Amino acid sequence: MKKALHGVSVWYSNAATQLRIARDCGFDALEILPEHLFRYLDNGGTFDKFIQLMDEYNIEISCINALKRIGRYKNGERDQMLREAERICQAAKRLKCPVVQIMALNELDDLTEGERTSILVRNIRDIADIGKKYGVKFQIEVVAFTKFNSLSQGLEIIRRVDRDNVGLVIDFWHLHSGGATTPDEVANMDVNLIYGVHFCDGRVVKQNEKWDEWVQRDYQPGEGEVDVPAWIKAVKxxxxxxxxxxxxxxxxxxxxxxxxxxxDNYNSLVKYCA
Structure with a gap:
């Protein structure tokens, strides 16, 4: 098992500090947010300096998380999304990062299932082809509060995209809260399609409550309603x-x-996965 500090967990920090936190707390890698990485680069940082820090702290970049709203399809929006994909993939190559996360949000929720599928297949094929140039793979995260929220949907998209650099991340909260996926389905997956695991907790949205990740995910492992041991067992x-x-x-x-x-994140992962 390779253990990676997630940039979301230390939201109010910067990219350089995250490398040191990862080293000090026992992690092997950092799953970095592009917001943090590009803020660093846009304000005097360079790839060379950042790579020096990676070497100093002996921390890899395991994933750039994430290229969001991959379902963009309207005039100009799709081209912008592909330009973002190109920039993130270029960064991934420089940092020797093997995986970029991709995710649709609510941009396709008003469409039919067939329309969503058609757009996602087209877009992910083009994203995958960009990544191929840079030696980058992509992990799709299905998102609980969208209509693209189940493992079966993700696997069907991968089948239709038909590219060898597209897989999934198994995110415990998203799969639990999406309501359409069970740990048994994960246990029966082709392991070659799992590119990462997000170990996390939370709860489902309550009746008459709006989706808000900052509310439904405001929990440490063991504090929420996700059956964390069951999802760990399924992945293993x-x-x-x-x-x-x-x-x-x-x-x-x-x-x-x-x-x-x-x-706390490191100790929780070790405790649950022992």
């Missing part, structure tokens, strides 16, 4: 031994000391 049943990243999207815990967040 596939034989997966790649990157596991504790993802703590928690406004409450974001106010903790950054090193405490990192150590």
């Amino acid at each position: 049943a596939t034989g997966y031994d790649g990157v596991w990243s504790p993802e703590q999207l928690s406004p409450t815990h974001w106010e903790d000391d950054l090193w405490k967040i990192g150590k």
Whole structure:
């Protein structure tokens, strides 16, 4: 198992500091947000300096998370999305990062299932072909609060896209809260399609409550309603031994000391996965 600090867990920090937190707290890698990486590069940082820090702290970049709203299809929006894909893939190559996460949000929810599928297949094919030039793979995250929210939908898209550099991330909260996926389905997956795991907790949206990740995910593992051990068991049943990243999207815990967040995330992952 390779353990990666997730940039979301230390939201109120910068890219350089995240590398040091990852090293100090025992992680092997950092799953970095493009917001943090590009802010660093846009304000005097360089790839060379960042790579020096990676070497100094002995921390890899396991994933850039994420290229969002991959369902963009209207005039100009799709071209912008592909330009973002190109920039992120260029960064991934420079950092020797093997995987970029991609995700649709609510941009396709008003369309039919067939229309959504057609757009996602077309867009992901083009994204995958961009990544191929840079040696980059893509992990699709299905998102609980969208209509593209189940493991079966993700697997069907991968089948139709028909590219060898597209797989999935198994995110415990998204799959649990989407309501259409069980741990047994994960256990029966082709392990070669699992590119990453997001170890996390939370709860489903309540009746008459709006979707808000900062509310429904404001939990450490063990505090929410996700059956974390069941999802871990399911992933392990596939034989997966790649990157596991504790993802703590928690406004409450974001106010903790950054090193405490990192150590809590690391210790929780080790405890549950022992």
